[in-house]
Amino acid sequence: MSIIHMEGWDGLPVEAPLTWGGGGGPRPRIALNYMDASTTAANRSQVVGTGGKFGGRHFNLGTNANEGVVLGPAFCLEEVIVGMWFKCGALPGFTGAGYVCQFVTNAYENFPGLFIDSDTTGHLRLVRYTTAVSTTTPVVLQAGVWSFLEFYVRIHDTLGAWTVRKNGITVHEATGLDTKQDATTIRSVGLYKPWAGNSLKYDDLYIMDPAGATPNTFLGPIRIDRISPTANGTTNNFTPNTGSNFQAVDEDEPDSDTTYIESSTAGHIDEYTMGDISVSDPEVPIAVGVNAVPQRYSHLGKDIKLRLRDASGVQQSAALEVNYAYKRGMMKQIFDKDSLGGAWSQTTVNGVEAGVELA
Ligand SMILES: [Ca+2]
Ligand SMILES: [Ca+2]
Ligand SMILES: [Ca+2]
Ligand SMILES: [Ca+2]
Numbered sequence: 001m002s003i004i005h006m007e008g009w010d011g012l013p014v015e016a017p018l019t020w021g022g023g024g025g026p027r028p029r030i031a032l033n034y035m036d037a038s039t040t041a042a043n044r045s046q047v048v049g050t051g052g053k054f055g056g057r058h059f060n061l062g063t064n065a066n067e068g069v070v071l072g073p074a075f076c077l078e079e080v081i082v083g084m085w086f087k088c089g090a091l092p093g094f095t096g097a098g099y100v101c102q103f104v105t106n107a108y109e110n111f112p113g114l115f116i117d118s119d120t121t122g123h124l125r126l127v128r129y130t131t132a133v134s135t136t137t138p139v140v141l142q143a144g145v146w147s148f149l150e151f152y153v154r155i156h157d158t159l160g161a162w163t164v165r166k167n168g169i170t171v172h173e174a175t176g177l178d179t180k181q182d183a184t185t186i187r188s189v190g191l192y193k194p195w196a197g198n199s200l201k202y203d204d205l206y207i208m209d210p211a212g213a214t215p216n217t218f219l220g221p222i223r224i225d226r227i228s229p230t231a232n233g234t235t236n237n238f239t240p241n242t243g244s245n246f247q248a249v250d251e252d253e254p255d256s257d258t259t260y261i262e263s264s265t266a267g268h269i270d271e272y273t274m275g276d277i278s279v280s281d282p283e284v285p286i287a288v289g290v291n292a293v294p295q296r297y298s299h300l301g302k303d304i305k306l307r308l309r310d311a312s313g314v315q316q317s318a319a320l321e322v323n324y325a326y327k328r329g330m331m332k333q334i335f336d337k338d339s340l341g342g343a344w345s346q347t348t349v350n351g352v353e354a355g356v357e358l359a
Helices: 346-350
Strands: 003-007 044-048 058-061 067-071 079-088 101-104 112-118 124-128 131-134 147-154 160-166 169-177 188-193 200-208 229-236 269-274 288-292 304-310 313-316 331-335 353-358
Touching: 003 331, 044 067, 058 067, 058 188, 079 101, 112 188, 124 160, 124 169, 131 169, 188 200, 229 353, 269 304, 288 304, 288 353, 304 331
Parallel strands: none
Antiparallel strands: 003 200, 044 058, 058 200, 067 188, 079 147, 079 200, 101 112, 101 188, 112 124, 124 131, 147 160, 160 169, 229 269, 269 353, 288 331, 304 313, 304 353
16 A cells, blocks of 8 residues: 555544644654643644645644644655645745744654744745755745645655646656654654744645555645445444434534444444545545444453445454543544455446444
8 A cells, every 4th residue: 555644624523633742752643643631732733624725624733832643654764755735824924944834754743854834934944853955945935825735755865756747747856865863764753833922734645655566656636535334234233223224324524423333343333324525526445444433332342343335345454442432432444445445436436335344
C-alpha cells in the first residue's frame, strides 16, 4: 500500500479539542489513534465544522501558540510525499519549528528533523532542525487563499532532496542536500504552529510512500468525499441498541452511546451499503478509506478488523487494538486497490460495503 494516510476530517467529531501540554511532550495523534475530548487544555487543535476546502469540516490549528498534532500511523520511511489543502490567515514569516508541515523523526514524536515554513511574502524554505537547506522557491503561499501543496522529501546526509508542487504544478526542486539531522527516517507528518494568533487550516490531506506500489507519485489537487451507511449490507451479526444496524452507525457526528452496535463474539461481521460519491463530474477514485469509532467495553473486549467489500471480494485490515474510549479509538484503514488488486472506478466505489469484523 502506497497511500499511508488520508483525511478530509469530515467524519471526525467537530470541535473536540486535542490535548497537548506543549513543549517536549509527544503530540496527540489523529487517526490512528488518539483524540481527547478534554476542553481544559491550554493548547487546542480542533476539527472545525465550517470553512473547510471540501465538506465543511477541516483541521484547524487555532490561535494559541504551540499547537501540534501528528497524523497517520508511524511509517518510518526515508522518502515521503505529503499533499494537502492549506490556508493561512496571514504569513507570519520565519518563526522556527515550521508551520506549513513538519517531518517528525523521533520515536517520541515531538521532534521535527525537517520542517517547511515561509517568509512573510510566501517563499517556502526547507529547514533541517535549525539550518535552512533550501530557500529559493518562488512565491508559493498567499495569505487567506487555499492552495493545494505537495511536498516530496528525502532524508539523507548528502542525497537529501525536496520537491514543491502547488495546485498540481512543480514549482521547486532541489537535490544533493543534507536533510538528515539525526534519525535516518521520517516517522510521521506533523502539523504544528509555534506562534500565537492567526490560524492555520488544513483539509483533504494525504501521506504517501513514493517507493511503494502505485499510486506512488503526486496526486495533484484532490478532494476527499465522505460516504456514510445507507442500509444494512451482506452480513449483519452485531446487535444495535436501537433501530437497524446501519442506523446506529450512520450519523454525521459520532454520537457515543446514543446509538451503537455491539458484539463480543470473535468472527462477527457487520457490513453496510454506503452512499455514492457526490460529485457528478467524471471522477477517478484513488483510494477508499474505512473509518470506525469503536470502544472496548471491558478487558474481555476484542480488537476489530476494518473491511471493505466490492463486487469481486472483500479486503480487510490487520486486527486493530480497540481502546476504552470512543474518541481514542478512532481508526482508519486505506485501501488503494480494489479487491482484485486493480485501480478503483467510480462504479466500483459506489458499490462498496464498509464494515467491521471482531478479531
Ligand atoms: Ca473536509
Ligand atoms: Ca546531516
Ligand atoms: Ca452511533
Ligand atoms: Ca453506494
